[in-house]
Amino acid sequence: MPRPTPAQQFLATALLAHERAAEPAHDGGLAAGRVYDKLHLHLAPLLGKAGVELLLVRSAKLVLGEFAFLTEASILGGAAALHARVRPPAPALTDESVTALFATFFALLMTFIGERLTIQVLRSGWPTFVAMATETST
Numbered sequence: 756m757p758r759p760t761p762a763q764q765f766l767a768t769a770l771l772a773h774e775r776a777a778e779p780a781h782d783g784g785l786a787a788g789r790v791y792d793k794l795h796l797h798l799a800p801l802l803g804k805a806g807v808e809l810l811l812v813r814s815a816k817l818v819l820g821e822f823a824f825l826t827e828a829s830i831l832g833g834a835a836a837l838h839a840r841v842r843p844p845a846p847a848l849t850d851e852s853v854t855a856l857f858a859t860f861f862a863l864l865m866t867f868i869g870e871r872l873t874i875q876v877l878r879s880g881w882p883t884f885v886a887m888a889t890e891t892s893t
Contacts, residue, residue, distance in 0.1 A: 757866045759858035766877075767857035771850070773884045787853045791838060793880040794860070801868070801876060810867070812837055814860040820852045 759767070774786035791811070798807045815822035815837050822837070865873045 757862040759855075759862040763861040763865070764854065764858045766861055767854045770857065770877075770881065770884070771854060773881065787848060790857060797876050797880040798864075801872075808837075810863050811856075811860055814856055814863055817859050817863075818852065818855045820849075820855065822852070822856065 770790055771786050774789045777789075778785060794811075795804070795807050802810070861873065868876075
């Protein structure tokens with residue numbers, strides 16, 4: 756399994772912080788749900804809906820922690836369970852676990868489609884933010 760690099764950890768942390776700042780009145784759970792939804796929206800044309808869901812579920816299974824409930828879930832059932840878990844009013848996830856989820860997702864995605872294409876897809880969802888975050892992390 757590819758371990759998330761410091762740059763991927765930074766990207767996940769900064770992306771969640773960026774989404775939290777977009778609606779400061781809400782807690783981090785809403786930010787995690789928006790990141791999940793935007794990733795799904797912008798990656799589905801490239802990987803297919805099931806492909807995005809499978810990578811997210813695989814990331815959650817590798818991270819475990821607060822996602823341990825997925826260990827017994829089927830792959831497609833796991834995607835629905837994971838989506839429900841990152842969307843409010845689900846129980847709040849810790850910042851550490853949701854950051855680990857998205858950092859692991861970025862590591863798997865970059866292994867699968869490459870860093871350049873991953874950054875290009877992320878820029879479609881977060882145009883100004885991703886350009887700034889990738890320059891800052893290098």
